Amino acid sequence: MAIDAATVRKVARLARIATPEDRVEQLAKELNGIMSWIEQLGEVDTDGVEPMTSAVHTPLPMRDDVVTDGGDAERVLGNAPKRAGAFYVVPKVLE
Amino acid sequence: MSDLTSLTLKAALDGLADKSFSSAEITQAHIEAVEAARALNAYVLETPDRALEMARASDQRRASGNAGPLEGAPLGIKDLFCTEGVRTTAASKILENFVPAYESTVTANLWRDGAVMLGKLNMDQFAMGSSNETSCFGNVVNPWRAEGGNAELTPGGSSGGSAAAVAAELCLGATATDTGGSIRQPAAFTGTVGIKPTYGRCSRWGVVAFASSLDQAGPMARTVEDAAILLTSMSGHDPKDSTSLPVETPDFARFVGKSVKGLRIGVPKEYRVDNMPAEIDALWEQGIAWLKEAGCEIVEVSLPHTKYALPAYYIVAPAEASSNLARYDGMRYGLRVDGGNLIDTYEQSRAQGFGEEVKRRLMIGTYVLSAGYYDAYYLKALKVRRRIADDFDQAWQTCDALLTPTAPSAAFQLGDKSNDPVAMYLNDIFTVTVNLAGLPGMSVPAGLDANGLPLGLQLIGRALDEGTLFSLGGALEKAADFRAKPRKWW
Numbered sequence: 001m002a003i004d005a006a007t008v009r010k011v012a013r014l015a016r017i018a019t020p021e022d023r024v025e026q027l028a029k030e031l032n033g034i035m036s037w038i039e040q041l042g043e044v045d046t047d048g049v050e051p052m053t054s055a056v057h058t059p060l061p062m063r064d065d066v067v068t069d070g071g072d073a074e075r076v077l078g079n080a081p082k083r084a085g086a087f088y089v090v091p092k093v094l095e
Numbered sequence: 096m097s098d099l100t101s102l103t104l105k106a107a108l109d110g111l112a113d114k115s116f117s118s119a120e121i122t123q124a125h126i127e128a129v130e131a132a133r134a135l136n137a138y139v140l141e142t143p144d145r146a147l148e149m150a151r152a153s154d155q156r157r158a159s160g161n162a163g164p165l166e167g168a169p170l171g172i173k174d175l176f177c178t179e180g181v182r183t184t185a186a187s188k189i190l191e192n193f194v195p196a197y198e199s200t201v202t203a204n205l206w207r208d209g210a211v212m213l214g215k216l217n218m219d220q221f222a223m224g225s226s227n228e229t230s231c232f233g234n235v236v237n238p239w240r241a242e243g244g245n246a247e248l249t250p251g252g253s254s255g256g257s258a259a260a261v262a263a264e265l266c267l268g269a270t271a272t273d274t275g276g277s278i279r280q281p282a283a284f285t286g287t288v289g290i291k292p293t294y295g296r297c298s299r300w301g302v303v304a305f306a307s308s309l310d311q312a313g314p315m316a317r318t319v320e321d322a323a324i325l326l327t328s329m330s331g332h333d334p335k336d337s338t339s340l341p342v343e344t345p346d347f348a349r350f351v352g353k354s355v356k357g358l359r360i361g362v363p364k365e366y367r368v369d370n371m372p373a374e375i376d377a378l379w380e381q382g383i384a385w386l387k388e389a390g391c392e393i394v395e396v397s398l399p400h401t402k403y404a405l406p407a408y409y410i411v412a413p414a415e416a417s418s419n420l421a422r423y424d425g426m427r428y429g430l431r432v433d434g435g436n437l438i439d440t441y442e443q444s445r446a447q448g449f450g451e452e453v454k455r456r457l458m459i460g461t462y463v464l465s466a467g468y469y470d471a472y473y474l475k476a477l478k479v480r481r482r483i484a485d486d487f488d489q490a491w492q493t494c495d496a497l498l499t500p501t502a503p504s505a506a507f508q509l510g511d512k513s514n515d516p517v518a519m520y521l522n523d524i525f526t527v528t529v530n531l532a533g534l535p536g537m538s539v540p541a542g543l544d545a546n547g548l549p550l551g552l553q554l555i556g557r558a559l560d561e562g563t564l565f566s567l568g569g570a571l572e573k574a575a576d577f578r579a580k581p582r583k584w585w
Contacts, residue, residue, distance in 0.1 A: 055533030
């Protein structure tokens, strides 16, 4: 499955990465190079194989549903690119 | 005071314990070594004031009889570990001004045990790379050079700063992380010891995430024993990481020097890849002979899906990365580049904040997870991952550990592979299988090639059996008697 310029633009949009038009062809070439190398996975018989979703065999732990941290807006906001009082300032979300 | 920087961690801890020198003295010696070695670009942030403050506090603790297992030892920290109040960048522009309000569990464990932080170490951006060339601070330079040559070599990656700092004696040991080989390949390229423990041994809390099902922290050091001492401190169950294993941490140093007699060592035939340099093959044979002399039984084993590990990794890791790195949107922390609207702000922030290799991997990850491709790529890769893990389970029926080369070559020249992503990815051909299966793997320096550059051998163990690796690593280290050091040119 070759990745064309339109696919690159679509994926770049999904990944939220601005991609200048003069980079699109080069990116398509690079991604195709990588994906065509990956295609060899098709040779592996995986019929009936359970997908491996975790590297550990223990079940995920449960804990009481209680607040264990928080209430420290200053520390949370310490790296905010833009803030007003105890709030983040972000671009308008709804037009 | 250069003699204080050339000590092993163990010897330094002994010297501190019998008051031959203070932490302030050995820390000062390291601060001077770091300042004199800026040509290596190993540190992206030096924290000498903090180091001396920590060292003096350590000396006081020791004086009052409260010395921890790492009391007073100056270490370097890969810039992927969040350090409270100290800039943590993952070698990226998007986090260039990020100052964490919290400490990673692994580094907190080191400070609990008395260690001193010298600074933050360079790396491939977001741990994505095998040569350190994707760092936004520029690449690290390997302290090793080929005999008779002046060409600058890569220290490997992604933990290249950690590897170079340990090899050049700019710290007694360092933290590192390994997602596909990022501890073991740089260890091999710099003549140092590195171990990626079992997935879940070290907490991932506070470590900038790359691929969460593969990422694992581990130490780099100049001896097997030093690596064991560091891993003992770094490990331990952490309720803040749900994949952290609720198991006891053994005193790993006790395994170093233990007899390896009777252990069955598997040699996987699939690791004899085409175009492998004859010297690496010969070193592997030598390693087999050393372990045989130490009383091990050698068995041939088969890991039939080995060649599919890297392609599977290059679906799984970018897919996880595309999800993990979605958090960098310029809203709550990190770089924000204002655009015309919200989406434009996201897209500009990420375009300018991420380097080319990171963007490439995020694009691959987004592509393989996108509608219509999920089953064909992502699900397929997870099934192949299961096959690879099953191969190891099969091998453990007939052996206790595996011996392989660590990397398919010695350190290469900077720039050599930077235009060919797949050639760069192939560096991890022997290391990546271990991450997919969640197993421990260790690289031990075992010899020099014809150009005088270090080569490493890799030991792979059963889950949670790092102890056996430390015993075997100790046996290899003793047999190899690797004492070479890089000639100081910096």
